Structures are given as C-alpha cells and as structure tokens.
Amino acid sequence: MKLFIKELFVGLLLFINADISFAQFESDYTPLTSSGSLPAEFITTAKEISKQEISDLGKVTDRSAKQQFIIANNYFLRDLLLSGNVLVNDPLSRYVNKVVDQLLKDQPALRQQLHVYVTRSGDVNAYAFDKGFIFVNVGLLAQLENESQLAFILAHEITHVIKKHSVNQYIENIRLENGTSSYERGSSEERNLARYRFSKEQESEADMEGLKLMKQTGYSIKAMGGAFDVLQYSYLPFELVDFRKNFFEDEYLNLPDTLYLKKSSEVKSNDDYDDTKSSHPNIRKRRGSIEPELKVNDESSRKKYLVSETEFKNVREMARFELCRVYLIERDYVNAVYASYILSEKYMNNLYLKKTISKALYNILVNKPSDHRSFTNTVSIGNGNISSKQYVVPDYMNIEGASQKLYYMLGNMTSTELNTVALSYTYKAYKQHAGDPVLSALTDSLFSVLVNSNNLFLRDFSSKSKAEIKKSDTTGKAALAEPDQEESKYTKIKKEQQKTEVETDDNFTKYAFVGLLKDEEFVNRYTKMARGLTQKPLIDEYTNSPKIKGKKKKKKNSVPFLGIDKVLFLDPFYMKVKNDHGTEYVKYYEIEEHQKILADIQKKCADKLKLEYSTVTTKDLSESDIERYNQNAVLNDWLGERFRHGDNNSELVTSSEYIKQLIKEAGTQYVAWSGVYDSKGKAHHCTYFFILMDLESGKLMKFETRYVRSNDNRDLITSFVYNSLMHVHKKPSL
Amino acid sequence: MRFKEIFSVCISAITLWPLSALAQSPGYLGKHVTLGYSNNFFPALIGPVAKSYNKGLNSTHGLNFEYTIKNRTNFCFSFQRFRTGVNINHTFIQSKVDSFGNTRNTTYNFDSKEPLLLQTNGLCFGFKFFDPGVLAPVGKYRKFELVLLFSKLTYGGKSFIIFDNYTNANPIKGKIGTGEYKFNSFALTYSLGRQRVLFDLLVLDYGIQFGVVPAALVATLNMESDYSSLSTLESVLRQETNRRLFRYETINLHIGLGFLAF
Numbered sequence: 004m005k006l007f008i009k010e011l012f013v014g015l016l017l018f019i020n021a022d023i024s025f026a027q028f029e030s031d032y033t034p035l036t037s038s039g040s041l042p043a044e045f046i047t048t049a050k051e052i053s054k055q056e057i058s059d060l061g062k063v064t065d066r067s068a069k070q071q072f073i074i075a076n077n078y079f080l081r082d083l084l085l086s087g088n089v090l091v092n093d094p095l096s097r098y099v100n101k102v103v104d105q106l107l108k109d110q111p112a113l114r115q116q117l118h119v120y121v122t123r124s125g126d127v128n129a130y131a132f133d134k135g136f137i138f139v140n141v142g143l144l145a146q147l148e149n150e151s152q153l154a155f156i157l158a159h160e161i162t163h164v165i166k167k168h169s170v171n172q173y174i175e176n177i178r179l180e181n182g183t184s185s186y187e188r189g190s191s192e193e194r195n196l197a198r199y200r201f202s203k204e205q206e207s208e209a210d211m212e213g214l215k216l217m218k219q220t221g222y223s224i225k226a227m228g229g230a231f232d233v234l235q236y237s238y239l240p241f242e243l244v245d246f247r248k249n250f251f252e253d254e255y256l257n258l259p260d261t262l263y264l265k266k267s268s269e270v271k272s273n274d275d276y277d278d279t280k281s282s283h284p285n286i287r288k289r290r291g292s293i294e295p296e297l298k299v300n301d302e303s304s305r306k307k308y309l310v311s312e313t314e315f316k317n318v319r320e321m322a323r324f325e326l327c328r329v330y331l332i333e334r335d336y337v338n339a340v341y342a343s344y345i346l347s348e349k350y351m352n353n354l355y356l357k358k359t360i361s362k363a364l365y366n367i368l369v370n371k372p373s374d375h376r377s378f379t380n381t382v383s384i385g386n387g388n389i390s391s392k393q394y395v396v397p398d399y400m401n402i403e404g405a406s407q408k409l410y411y412m413l414g415n416m417t418s419t420e421l422n423t424v425a426l427s428y429t430y431k432a433y434k435q436h437a438g439d440p441v442l443s444a445l446t447d448s449l450f451s452v453l454v455n456s457n458n459l460f461l462r463d464f465s466s467k468s469k470a471e472i473k474k475s476d477t478t479g480k481a482a483l484a485e486p487d488q489e490e491s492k493y494t495k496i497k498k499e500q501q502k503t504e505v506e507t508d509d510n511f512t513k514y515a516f517v518g519l520l521k522d523e524e525f526v527n528r529y530t531k532m533a534r535g536l537t538q539k540p541l542i543d544e545y546t547n548s549p550k551i552k553g554k555k556k557k558k559k560n561s562v563p564f565l566g567i568d569k570v571l572f573l574d575p576f577y578m579k580v581k582n583d584h585g586t587e588y589v590k591y592y593e594i595e596e597h598q599k600i601l602a603d604i605q606k607k608c609a610d611k612l613k614l615e616y617s618t619v620t621t622k623d624l625s626e627s628d629i630e631r632y633n634q635n636a637v638l639n640d641w642l643g644e645r646f647r648h649g650d651n652n653s654e655l656v657t658s659s660e661y662i663k664q665l666i667k668e669a670g671t672q673y674v675a676w677s678g679v680y681d682s683k684g685k686a687h688h689c690t691y692f693f694i695l696m697d698l699e700s701g702k703l704m705k706f707e708t709r710y711v712r713s714n715d716n717r718d719l720i721t722s723f724v725y726n727s728l729m730h731v732h733k734k735p736s737l
Numbered sequence: 738m739r740f741k742e743i744f745s746v747c748i749s750a751i752t753l754w755p756l757s758a759l760a761q762s763p764g765y766l767g768k769h770v771t772l773g774y775s776n777n778f779f780p781a782l783i784g785p786v787a788k789s790y791n792k793g794l795n796s797t798h799g800l801n802f803e804y805t806i807k808n809r810t811n812f813c814f815s816f817q818r819f820r821t822g823v824n825i826n827h828t829f830i831q832s833k834v835d836s837f838g839n840t841r842n843t844t845y846n847f848d849s850k851e852p853l854l855l856q857t858n859g860l861c862f863g864f865k866f867f868d869p870g871v872l873a874p875v876g877k878y879r880k881f882e883l884v885l886l887f888s889k890l891t892y893g894g895k896s897f898i899i900f901d902n903y904t905n906a907n908p909i910k911g912k913i914g915t916g917e918y919k920f921n922s923f924a925l926t927y928s929l930g931r932q933r934v935l936f937d938l939l940v941l942d943y944g945i946q947f948g949v950v951p952a953a954l955v956a957t958l959n960m961e962s963d964y965s966s967l968s969t970l971e972s973v974l975r976q977e978t979n980r981r982l983f984r985y986e987t988i989n990l991h992i993g994l995g996f997l998a999f
Contacts, residue, residue, distance in 0.1 A: 607937075611766050711870040713877070718765070718934035722872040726763040726808070 025320065028346075032324045032355035034661065035123070036633045037091035040626040044118060044136075045091070049074075049081040050595050065174050072173045078591045080132055085621040087636025088123045089138070091629070095121040095325075098318045099139050101310045102154050106161065106220055117164065119157070123640075125329045125338075127237030131160040133169045141329060144322035145241045146233050149307040150315045151217075151226035158213035166212070168205045175201050202282040210293050223305040224297055228290075235274050235286045239404050240338065241323055243270075244345045246408040251424050253431070255468055255517035258424070262415055264399070267407040327359045331657040332644040336363040337396055337413055341406045354439060357432035361445045362657040364413075364425035368449075369653045370394040371418045373456040392649030419457045423512040425449055430525060441660050448655070450532040460533050461526070464516045564733035565704060569615035569671035570695070573638065574622055575601040576678025579715075583684075598622070601679060601720060608725040614732040617669050637661050638674065645701055656701035665698070672699040675731070677724065679715050687714040693727035705730065762808045765874055765997055769805040771940050773995020774798070775815070784984050785822035785852040795821055795985055801995060803865070805873045811865040813880065818859070822852025823890060823981045829973055845970065853974075855981055857888040863926070874940060874997075880928040884948070884986070890978050891917040918971055920978050924950045924986045934997070942993035948986030953979035 053074045060069060083089065090096050100119050107114040116135040125142040137160045139153075147153050163169070179197055217227060248263045274286040283289070299305070308315060323346060330339035340363045343356040350356060370393055399410040416424070426449040433442035453459045465472070519525045577598040579590040599622070609616035621635050640658045648654040666672050677693040688710070695705035707730075709723050762769070777797040786793035799817035806812050825847040833841045863882030867873045893915055930944020956976045 608766065709870050711868065711876065713871070716875075716933065718875045718937075719871065721934070721937070722763065722765055722875045725766050726872050729763045729767070 028350045035093045039092035049077040053077045068174045068177045072170050074591045087639035090121045105309045129156050131163040133167050135164050141322045141325045145326045148229050149226050151222045151307045152230040154222045155227035155230045158216040159209045162209040162212035203284045206283045223307045224299050226307040231286050231290045242345050243405045245405050256427050256515040262412045264408045264411040267405050270403045334647045336367050339363040341409050354436045361429040366654050368421045373418045422453050423515045454532050465513050466520045468517045564735045565731050566734040567673050567731050571669045571674045572618045573676040574620050578680045580682045604721050604724050608728045612732045634665050662698050681715040689715045691723045764805045768997040770998045771803040771995040772998045773801045775993030777989040777991050779989045784981050785824045787820040787822050809867040811873050813863045815861045820856050823855050823977050824852045854891045857886050860885045874932050877931045882926045884924040886922045888920045918974050920975050922952050924948045940995040944991045946989045946991050950983040953983035
C-alpha cells in the first residue's frame with residue numbers, strides 16, 4: 004500500500020512536472036542563453052594552452068606534425084568557443100552532460116576529461132576534438148527520437164576522443180601529402196581517396212566502440228538503432244506534418260488551389276549512396292556493420308531513458324524552438340516557417356512562433372521581384388563591394404516530404420499575393436498579442452511594401468466579400484427586370500469581369516482584407532502609410548536611385564561622412580599566413596598579438612578623433628563574464644545573419660529584437676568590425692577591411708576594403724583605421 | 738625684419754591650420770603637414786665633386802614641406818642646396834675683333850688642381866602620388882617635381898691660363914683671375930620611393946630619383962660648335978654647368994626624415 008502511494012505520488016509529480024515543462028511553450032519562448040560561470044577553456048588564450056601542451060609533448064614521433072596539430076586545434080577550438088554559438092550551462096547542455104554522466108558512470112577519470120557543449124547550429128551533427136571537447140548541435144537534438152539515440156551518438160564521439168582520431172588523421176594526412184604514409188603511397192588521386200578511406204575506418208571504429216560503451220550502460224540497444232535513421236533523414240524537417248493551406252486562410256482570405264500542391268513527393272532517401280569521397284561510410288554500411296552486434300540478452304531490462312523521458316522531450320522541444328531561430332539566422336526561411344508551423348499545431352498561441360513566421364514571410368517577400376518595380380537595390384557604400392545575395396525560395400522539385408507543399412506555395416506566390424498573406428497573418432497575430440512591438444513594426448513594414456513596392460492602396464481591396472457581391476448582383480438583376488432601366492455596354496463588361504472574379508479564385512488578394520477592413524486600426528495604419536505619414540520602415544535611403552536617361556548624374560561623394568559620435572567595436576579579425584609554394588601556413592601565435600595591436604590602433608584613432616569608443620570583446624573574459632559572453636553571442640548572431648543578406652538592405656535582420664538591450668547598454672546603435680589579412684609568399688599582400696552596421700535598421704553603413712602589396716606595417720594599418728573612423732565620425736558637409 | 742618674420746609665420750599658420758582641419762583627406766592621424774630634412778646622394782661617377790677630381794659623393798641637402806591634399810596625393814615643396822665641381826678638360830678659343838679691326842683669339846686653358854666650384858640652390862615643386870590602396874603619407878609613391886636651379890659657378894685665380902695670340906709668334910700667357918657666374922636652370926625629376934611613419938611622429942622617406950636638365954639636353958643636341966671662336970667664357974661655363982647639373986640630377990638615392998607637424 005505504502006509502495007503504491009509512493010508510486011502514485013511519483014507519477015503525479017512526473018505528470019505535473021511534464022505539464023509544467025510543456026506549458027512553458029504555450030504563450031512564448033525565450034531563446035537560450037548561457038548562464039553561470041565560464042569554464043576555464045573560455046578564459047585561457049590559445050597561445051598559453053598550446054605552449055603548455057607542446058612542452059608536455061616530450062620526445063615523440065611526428066613531433067612537428069603533432070605540434071602543428073596542437074596549435075591549429077587550440078586556435079580553432081578557441082574560435083568556436085568564443086563564437087557565441089556554444090551554450091554554457093543551459094538546459095540543453097546540462098541534459099546532454101547528464102547523458103554523458105550515465106555513459107561514463109564507471110569511468111570517472113575519462114568523464115572528467117570531457118567537456119560537452121551544445122552549439123546553436125541547424126546541422127544534424129555532433130563532433131569531437133581530441134582534447135575531450137564534444138559539441139552537439141541543436142539541429143541534432145531536435146531530430147532525435149529518444150535518449151538512447153543521443154547516448155549512442157555521444158558514445159561514438161567519446162570513442163573519437165579516446166582513440167585520438169583527430170590527431171591520427173591529421174598526421175596521416177600529412178604523411179599522405181608527403182608520400183611517406185605506409186597506408187597509401189600511390190598517385191595523388193589514390194592518396195586523396197586514401198584520406199577518405201582512413202577517415203571511414205575511424206568512423207566505423209567509433210561506431211563499434213561506441214556500441215561497446217553503450218552495452219556497458221543500461222541504455223536500450225534496440226532503441227539506439229534509430230540513430231542511423233536520424234542521420235539518414237537529417238535533411239528532412241524534424242517532423243513530417245502535412246501542410247494545410249488553411250493555416251494562412253480566414254473567412255475572406257481563400258488561397259486558390261493553384262497555389263496548393265495536391266500531393267507532396269515521397270521521401271526517396273537512398274542509404275547506399277556512393278561514399279568513395281565521403282568522410283563517413285554510407286548509412287547502409289554503418290547500419291550493416293553494427294546490426295549483428297545489436298543483439299543483447301538483457302534488452303528487456305534496458306531503458307530508452309536513463310536520465311528522464313520528460314527532460315528529453317522538454318530538451319527536444321526547446322531545441323526545436325531554438326531551431327526556428329537558427330533557420331532564420333541561417334536564412335532558411337521556408338524551413339523556419341515549416342518548423343514553426345509544426346510547433347504551432349501544438350502551441351497555437353505561441354508568440355515566438357508567430358513572430359518567426361511573420362519575419363520569415365517578410366524576408367521571402369522582400370526578396371521576391373516586385374509586381375511593380377524592383378524593391379531590392381545595390382548598395383554602394385565606401386569603396387568596397389558586397390556581393391548581392393538575393394534569397395530565392397528553393398525549387399519545390401528538390402524537396403521531399405510534407406514540407407514540399409509549403410515550398411510550392413511560397414515559391415509560386417507573386418509578391419502581391421505573398422504580401423497580402425503575410426500582412427493578414429502578421430496583423431492578426433499582432434491583434435492577438437496586442438502591443439508586441441516586433442509584430443507591430445512588421446505590420447508597418449508589410450504595409451510599406453504593399454504601398455511602395457506593390458503599389459496597392461485601400462481602393463484596390465474589396466470591402467465586400469464575394470458572397471455579398473453575389474447577393475447584390477442578384478438584387479441588381481431583379482432591378483434590371485424593370486423594362487425602363489437599360490444597362491450600358493461598359494457596365495455589362497465590368498459586371499462580367501467582377502462575376503468571373505467572384506466565381507473563380509482569381510485575384511484572391513482583392514478579397515483578402517474584407518474582414519480586416521472592418522478593423523479601424525488596420526484601416527488607419529494603412530491610410531497613414533499610403534499618405535506617407537508613418538516612417539517608411541526598412542526602406543533604405545542609402546540605395547542608389549535609378550539612373551535617369553539624358554540627365555548627367557551628379558558626382559556623388561563616394562565615401563560619405565556619417566557624423567556618428569559613438570561606435571561599438573568588435574574584436575578585430577587578424578589573419579597572418581605564410582604561403583610556401585602554394586601551401587598556406589597560418590601564423591597562429593602572431594595572430595593574437597596582432598589582434599591586440601589592431602585593437603590598440605582603433606582605440607588610438609578613435610581617441611584622436613574624439614569618437615566615443617566601446618568594445619564587446621571576448622579577449623579578456625573572466626569566469627564571471629557570462630553576461631559579456633551572451634552579449635557577444637547576440638552580436639555574433641546578428642552580424643552572421645546580416646552578412647548572409649549581402650548588400651540587401653531591405654531584408655530584415657530577424658535577430659534584431661534581441662539586440663535592443665545591447666544597444667541600450669552600449670549607448671550606440673553602430674557597430675564596427677575591422678580586420679587584416681596578411682599573406683607572405685613571394686611578395687607581401689595585405690588586405691584591410693572595415694564594416695560599419697546600424698544595429699537598429701540593419702543597414703550596412705560603410706564597407707571599406709584596401710589591398711596593398713606590402714606587409715602589414717603598423718603605420719600603414721593606422722592610416723587605414725584612422726581614415727575609416729574619420730569617415731564614421733566627421734559630420735557630413737551640408 | 739622681425740615683424741616681417743612673425744607676420745609670415747602667422748600668415749602661414751592661419752592658412753595651413755584650416756587647410757589641415759578642414760581637409761577631406763585623413764592624413765596621418767589627422768596630420769597633413771610634414772616638415773623634414775632630406776638628402777639626395779649618389780657617387781659622382783663621372784664628374785668631380787666640390788673640391789676634388791677624385792671620385793666622391795654628390796650630396797644634396799634639402800628642407801621639405803609636404804602637405805597631404807588628397808587621400809593619395811601630397812603637394813611637395815622643398816628648398817635644396819648642393820655643392821659640386823665642374824671640370825673643363827679642353828681648350829677653347831674666344832675671338833674678338835679689336836679697335837683696329839684685327840681679330841684677336843684668346844685661348845683658354847683650364848688648368849687647376851681643383852675643379853670649378855658649383856653651388857646650387859634649388860626650389861622644388863611637385864606632387865607625390867601614392868600607390869592605389871595606401872593613404873598618404875604612408876606607403877609607396879611616385880613623385881614628379883620641377884626643380885628650379887639657381888647656380889653660382891666660381892673660378893679661382895689659377896683656374897684658367899689664357900694665351901692671347903695678338904702676335905701669333907709670341908702669345909701672351911696669363912691668368913684671368915677669380916670670378917663667378919650665376920646661371921639659372923631647371924630640372925624635371927621623377928622619384929620612386931616609400932614612406933614610413935615611425936612612432937606616429939617621424940616620417941622616414943627613402944627611394945630613388947631620376948632627373949633631367951633639359952637645357953643640357955638642348956645644348957648636347959645642338960652640339961654647338963661649342964668651343965668655337967664665337968664662344969664666350971660665360972657661354973662655355975653655362976654649358977658646362979648645365980652638363981654637370983644633368984649628370985648630377987640623372988640618378989640619386991634619396992633618404993629623408995621629417996616629422997608630422999600638424
């Protein structure tokens with residue numbers, strides 16, 4: 004009886020717990036951030052670590068290669084750790100670490116060597132470094148079916164660490180390159196293939212050893228088999244949910260069937276693909292080699308979940324929410340809409356999902372060729388050129404599974420159609436979450452595109468529904484029955500046109516706002532935008548005006564002064580490379596030193612110009628600097644996303660909403676990033692760049708590049724930096 | 738005099754300060770004006786140096802003023818001064834008709850242990866064009882300059898031995914005494930060089946300069962019946978001066994040190 008009560012209590016507790024876990028997603032979702040104190044590896048410089056590790060190497064074979072590996076590995080690792088993509092002490096990392104604890108329950112010494120983190124990347128992947136660092140992507144967590152699968156993937160990565168696969172592969176690659184490998188000494192092509200073969204052998208070993216490790220734990224071996232399915236179908240969204248067009252429809256907005264694919268294509272993934280030039284064996288081979296080993300006698304006593312099923316599902320849900328944001332940042336807009344759509348089925352009122360969909364629709368829209376005039380222009384700022392990177396909805400023919408319908412719809416919609424649908428969706432979301440500034444701003448932006456780009460005004464939309472028009476048409480016919488009322492030819496033509504429109508789905512946009520036009524705020528905002536009373540959001544005043552034939556173009560100051568008083572500087576980029584007969588060697592040690600020099604130069608130049616200077620740096624982090632680390636992560640997300648837009652200033656930087664606090668704290672909305680690439684071969688080549696962005700509007704304010712055949716002398720760099728900052732600070736001449 | 742000096746300094750400052758402050762080009766850390774000393778030098782392979790026929794070094798001292806007018810352009814003004822030697826290794830005859838209608842030839846023989854002393858002051862105006870990519874005053878450049886040369890050629894008492902052939906049988910031998918001639922000329926120079934800024938203050942400038950003295954070219958092309966009977970001592974010395982200047986300016990190495998004034 005006592006036991007029953009206890010079990011009942013535990014069950015109830017779990018039920019309540021489960022309910023709480025998922026209730027958190029009902030109304031909104033807050034993106035993951037790091038918390039607690041920063042681990043030592045985030046604080047120590049790569050140079051310090053490398054020097055220590057090299058001195059610990061002692062006399063070993065392939066010392067030089069190992070030394071190179073240590074340095075390259077440490078610098079790569081540090082870049083990754085400070086990229087802002089690595090989450091520290093967040094629910095996802097904590098959970099993954101608990102699974103590692105389960106795996107290595109009996110090996111505490113090994114467990115202590117491992118540092119396991121979750122990274123904000125959409126790739127369905129996990130990877131390991133020799134030094135015991137394992138990274139699991141959010142994209143992988145979102146796809147998993149159970150904890151056992153995660154445990155197997157982690158066991159696989161742990162094997163890579165134990166067996167020192169990275170360093171072995173690095174050394175083997177060098178030997179293959181030099182022709183000294185005992186593995187393969189054939190032609191260059193054969194040696195290249197040998198590299199893949201070597202890597203595949205390591206992967207197979209990691210699978211087998213990982214399975215052995217799994218068997219030592221209580222995880223279900225049968226359940227982990229699905230891990231290969233996860234990998235095989237990793238290109239598909241985390242769930243296959245049929246996309247219904249009524250998601251965007253309402254009583255009046257009815258999408259025509261021509262925009263809806265009746266049947267989506269089947270999933271045709273082939274697990275026996277050619278893996279000759281692949282680092283991993285194909286899935287069929289991996290599955291085949293591991294299958295005979297899957298049989299265990301104690302499967303019935305093994306569990307899918309050793310940590311917690313609730314926690315796994317909660318973590319997976321978080322990963323899926325996080326993935327929506329990652330898709331936006333990675334400019335995968337249709338997937339962002341589809342992932343949000345899947346989650347919306349469960350969390351209908353979630354503000355985060357609605358915002359994700361609105362942002363994605365907006366960015367697809369501004370990249371579509373306008374029905375009236377080109378909306379996207381090329382930016383000419385400074386002497387540099389950023390190539391145009393227009394987003395195009397991927398061809399639906401290349402998409403498999405249920406999401407194909409969404410690709411088809413968004414790909415085939417015209418700018419006007421998409422604008423109407425996006426505005427309708429966003430405005431309704433805004434009304435539902437009244438006061439949300441992001442949805443409000445997006446509504447204005449969509450009005451702006453409607454007016455400025457698609458040239459549609461209130462008069463272009465019907466305030467009467469098709470049913471109402473049909474009804475009035477019948478009344479009109481009855482009136483016409485009177486013999487003295489004759490209908491003119493033109494009235495007949497117009498009526499005929501209207502009849503066709505009403506009876507078919509053509510021009511569905513005309514009737515899309517029938518319901519919304521009854522809303523006073525909607526009408527007012529639209530009217531204001533049409534009259535130009537509200538600020539034109541996201542339209543860029545820096546874009547070039549079209550050339551007028553016959554008129555001589557006024558000579559424009561190609562490098563305008565911006566009159567900015569305060570700038571937030573990011574850690575500068577520095578790369579020093581030695582080019583030796585076509586092979587490039589990165590001078591890692593010098594990089595850190597020169598980064599510091601460049602930062603000092605920036606400070607000096609800003610001081611000279613009386614330009615207020617603040618920095619977001621990760622160079623001198625301490626344990627307690629988690630806030631600074633998070634700020635850097637937010638900024639990196641923003642910049643990464645903005646750079647993907649290229650010169651498209653009209654595209655919305657979707658992560659802007661998370662950067663407001665940083666702008667407030669920094670006291671400026673302008674962020675600058677500069678860097679130097681110095682290469683020494685037969686001659687010195689030095690390239691300098693400077694980028695200034697407006698964090699509020701996402702505008703690329705300045706992009707400057709300079710290339711010289713000279714080494715990166717301090718005075719040369721100083722002159723470049725001063726010039727850039729002078730243009731930033733100096734007031735524009737009237 | 739003092740007032741004049743102060744006045745000119747004030748005027749310069751008043752003119753240059755706004756030029757610097759309102760400049761559209763960055764200069765170096767906002768400084769557009771460089772003042773400095775430079776030296777052009779090259780072994781005197783053909784001509785003598787100031788006090789010796791032996792091989793020596795031609796050396797030109799210069800005071801420079803440079804102003805960054807555009808991102809890659811400097812306006813250059815400099816005052817330069819050098820001393821060198823002129824050697825006339827031939828005889829020439831000067832003909833004169835005396836009051837009796839007789840032609841008198843005077844043969845000039847250059848005969849001295851020291852070359853003639855040529856002292857030249859130069860005023861240079863030009864532009865430095867920095868390479869694409871760099872910003873003045875740092876980096877590689879090409880410089881075009883016009884050099885106005887104000888030369889003074891001095892000969893000493895024993896420089897010339899003249900033979901007056903009044904009576905051919907018994908020419909009079911004598912010396913013409915000391916004297917000097919002033920000649921004006923100009924040169925066009927083209928330099929390839931590089932500038933570095935050290936400690937954000939000092940400007941190190943080094944390179945190579947090529948130059949031509951057109952007057953010397955003209956003289957050479959004409960191959961004037963040079964030392965014909967119509968030659969005067971002055972015309973001969975002018976030609977010799979120009980030739981010496983030509984050789985002097987043909988090629989020079991260049992090094993300079995300046996400071997960023999404002």
